Amino acid sequence: SQQGEEDPQALSIQEGENATMNCSYKTSINNLQWYRQNSGRGLVHLILIRSNEREKHSGRLRVTLDTSKKSSSLLITASRAADTASYFCATDGSGETSGSRLTFGEGTQLTVNP
Amino acid sequence: ETGVTQTPRHLVMGMTNKKSLKCEQHLGHNAMYWYKQSAKKPLELMFVYSLEERVENNSVPSRFSPECPNSSHLFLHLHTLQPEDSALYLCASSRWLDSYQRDYGYTFGSGTRLTVV
Numbered sequence: 001s002q003q004g005e006e007d008p009q010a011l012s013i014q015e016g017e018n019a020t021m022n023c024s025y026k027t028s029i030n031n032l033q034w035y036r037q038n039s040g041r042g043l044v045h046l047i048l049i050r051s052n053e054r055e056k057h058s059g060r061l062r063v064t065l066d067t068s069k070k071s072s073s074l075l076i077t078a079s080r081a082a083d084t085a086s087y088f089c090a091t092d093g094s095g096e097t098s099g100s101r102l103t104f105g106e107g108t109q110l111t112v113n114p
Numbered sequence: 115e116t117g118v119t120q121t122p123r124h125l126v127m128g129m130t131n132k133k134s135l136k137c138e139q140h141l142g143h144n145a146m147y148w149y150k151q152s153a154k155k156p157l158e159l160m161f162v163y164s165l166e167e168r169v170e171n172n173s174v175p176s177r178f179s180p181e182c183p184n185s186s187h188l189f190l191h192l193h194t195l196q197p198e199d200s201a202l203y204l205c206a207s208s209r210w211l212d213s214y215q216r217d218y219g220y221t222f223g224s225g226t227r228l229t230v231v
Contacts, residue, residue, distance in 0.1 A: 033220075041224050042204055042224040044222070100208065102220060103159070
């Protein structure tokens with residue numbers, strides 16, 4: 001069953017603006033990850049936040065996690081045209097005692113206009 | 115290049131054909147995965163291999179048959195597929211770790227775009 005749901009499904013902004021994408025999930029997690037996919041290609045890992053963390057930064061990316069609301073957000077600051085891509089959240093369930101099995105949401109299509 | 119290589123990049127096959135998708139990684143990872151990405155649907159986990167043993171098979175039809183001969187190679191053998199199997203098939207690899215160590219992401223290949231005619 002689908003674990004993560006991203007919101008919005010599509011987002012169009014101007015270069016230099018910030019982009020915020022949200023993700024909600026249903027079950028307990030070990031960690032939550034964000035990935036980026038350029039059209040029809042593989043996914044690239046962006047950032048991982050563990051269930052005991054509330055916020056994490058990596059370059060222009062900021063991720064927050066609220067386990068009480070089972071939600072996360074990805075903020076991309078000072079966006080660039082090259083940030084145009086689909087962004088997916090993925091959850092690694094806490095029910096697994098070993099290894100991981102990522103469950104992905106449907107993604108947010110971000111378009112950054114020059 | 116991500117370190118995970120998938121071949122071929124594109125594949126068109128008839129419903130009676132047999133073909134194989136190949137995935138190769140040289141990242142020292144010991145877990146490999148097959149995902150299916152169809153239009154308008156979330157990525158679907160198909161198979162998980164840890165230390166060359168299949169640890170998960172998510173109710174995938176038997177016309178998909180995975181093979182993991184060693185920790186660096188993963189295959190997906192295809193046989194008598196249906197048009198609805200047309201999709202992007204993604205391979206990924208990662209470290210296989212206990213829950214308290216799981217703070218690494220997956221590395222994905224570029225995928226094989228499969229069209230069944």
